[in-house]
Amino acid sequence: MVKVLIVDDSEFMRxxxxxxxxxxFTVVGEAENGVEAVQKFMELKPDVVxxxxxxxxxxxxxxxxxxxKVNPQAKVVMCTSVGQEEKMKQxxxxxxxxxxxxxxxxxxxxxxxQEVLRR
Amino acid sequence: xxxxxxxxxxxxxxAKEGSKTIARNLSxxxxxxxxxRISKIDFITTRDFPKEMDDGICVYLTFxxxxxxxxxxxxxxxxxxxxxxxxxxxxESDSNRGFSEIEISAIKEIGNILTSSFIDGxxxxxxxxxxxxxxxxxxxxxxxxxxxxxxxxxFVFSSHIYAKKEDIKCQIYVFPYINGMIEVLEKL
Numbered sequence: 374m375v376k377v378l379i380v381d382d383s384e385f386m387r388x389x390x391x392x393x394x395x396x397x398f399t400v401v402g403e404a405e406n407g408v409e410a411v412q413k414f415m416e417l418k419p420d421v422v423x424x425x426x427x428x429x430x431x432x433x434x435x436x437x438x439x440x441x442k443v444n445p446q447a448k449v450v451m452c453t454s455v456g457q458e459e460k461m462k463q464x465x466x467x468x469x470x471x472x473x474x475x476x477x478x479x480x481x482x483x484x485x486x487q488e489v490l491r492r
Numbered sequence: 493x494x495x496x497x498x499x500x501x502x503x504x505x506x507a508k509e510g511s512k513t514i515a516r517n518l519s520x521x522x523x524x525x526x527x528x529r530i531s532k533i534d535f536i537t538t539r540d541f542p543k544e545m546d547d548g549i550c551v552y553l554t555f556x557x558x559x560x561x562x563x564x565x566x567x568x569x570x571x572x573x574x575x576x577x578x579x580x581x582x583x584e585s586d587s588n589r590g591f592s593e594i595e596i597s598a599i600k601e602i603g604n605i606l607t608s609s610f611i612d613g614x615x616x617x618x619x620x621x622x623x624x625x626x627x628x629x630x631x632x633x634x635x636x637x638x639x640x641x642x643x644x645x646x647f648v649f650s651s652h653i654y655a656k657k658e659d660i661k662c663q664i665y666v667f668p669y670i671n672g673m674i675e676v677l678e679k680l
Contacts, residue, residue: 383604387585405574428675429626448516454608459621477603485656 374399375490380410381452382428386432386475390423390452394481400488407431411439414447415442421486424469426453426460434460441468443489448489452477499680506617507666511612511651514641514664517609518653521602522578522660530652538667540637548572548632549591551603555611557617557622558679559672562642563611564665565603566632571660572599586591600627610649610666617680643670 379386387403394400401417404410408430408431416423422440426433430442437449451464451472461472475484506536511531519526549563549572576595579602583594589622591599602625630638649666667678 383597383601385579385583385594385601388594390584427624427626454605458616459619473606474599476517478520 375486376417376419377421377486378400378402378404378410378417380407380422380428380433381416381425382406383425386452388454389477390476390482392451393477394423397483406431407433407436407439410436411443414440415443419475421448421489423450423452424467424470424474424487426451426464437464437469438467450485450489452482495597495618495674495677499677502531502633503677506563507531507533507610507614507624507651508677510613510649511653511664513609513613514606514651515653517605518602520663521605522575522655522658523581523657524583526576526653526655526660528651529654530650532650534648534650536646539640539644541635541639541648541665544657549599550630550632550635551600552628552630552638553603553621554625556616556625557615557674558620559614559622560667561666561668562638563607563624563667563673564635564638565601565606566663566665568661571662574658574660575599575602575662581666587655593657594630600629603627603629606664610651610664616675618676625631642667645670647673 375398377400379387379390382405387427391400401419402413406428440447444457448470451469454475454484473485508531511528513524515528548568555564576598581599611622646667651664653663
């Protein structure tokens with residue numbers, strides 16, 4: 374089964390996303406900031422990372438850029454309440470493969486991850 | 493300072509659109525019908541800000557860019573408990589009169605999502621970038637100390653959101669700093 378790493382500084386959003394993903398994918402771990410995300414990416418080698426943008430210590434855009442530097446084939450889906458075009462452009466420049474906007478709607482989340490995996 | 497009334501009308505329309513997005517997003521998150529009842533712009537002195545918000549909690553965020561400012565999402569205490577209960581369906585939580593860690597996390601996140609709905613509309617319209625801080629949860633009684641840090645005069649965008657079936661209401665107050673707001677009005 375496809376392995377997913379969930380990155381979000383909100384415990385509630387991590388639990389909510391885990392609830393949506395389990396049954397479709399294997400959630401191999403969670404990280405609550407960008408630094409932890411890069412560490413867990415290297416340690417757990419997930420197929421997909423779901424990445425929040427606004428986080429303390431290191432934001433999701435910087436973490437995505439670092440993950441892509443470590444493994445250019447890594448798949449990163451931005452999960453964020455930020456709908457600003459400028460921020461999304463930055464995320465794409467950092468290497469994001471797709472995005473999901475909060476609030477989460479389960480079918481859209483599953484579809485976005487499957488779409489990224491198909492590429 | 494002279495303000496073109498047509499620009500204020502346009503700003504009010506943007507605020508209304510933002511409030512509708514907030515109601516739509518809240519409805520998705522809670523799984524119940526939610527409507528926006530009032531959305532308006534007031535020009536106030538910050539000491540005139542409503543004082544009746546004693547029993548409740550606020551999600552407090554700051555935003556920086558054009559414009560910069562402060563943002564509060566106020567929930568009366570019982571409403572906040574109901575919101576947390578609806579958000580946490582199927583997720584384990586210890587519940588009592590106070591708020592558990594996961595309930596606090598849920599309420600902060602809902603404040604984050606709701607306020608992003610509002611601020612993103614401005615950023616896209618003005619083709620600018622506005623950064624939003626991570627959310628903080630405060631008691632409503634602490635609002636006064638936050639207001640003291642703000643400009644004496646403020647444009648306040650207030651939206652009242654209701655989920656009637658569950659007797660939930662929340663109020664969203666956006667306090668952009670005046671200088672930035674004047675620049676925004678010039679750009680419109």
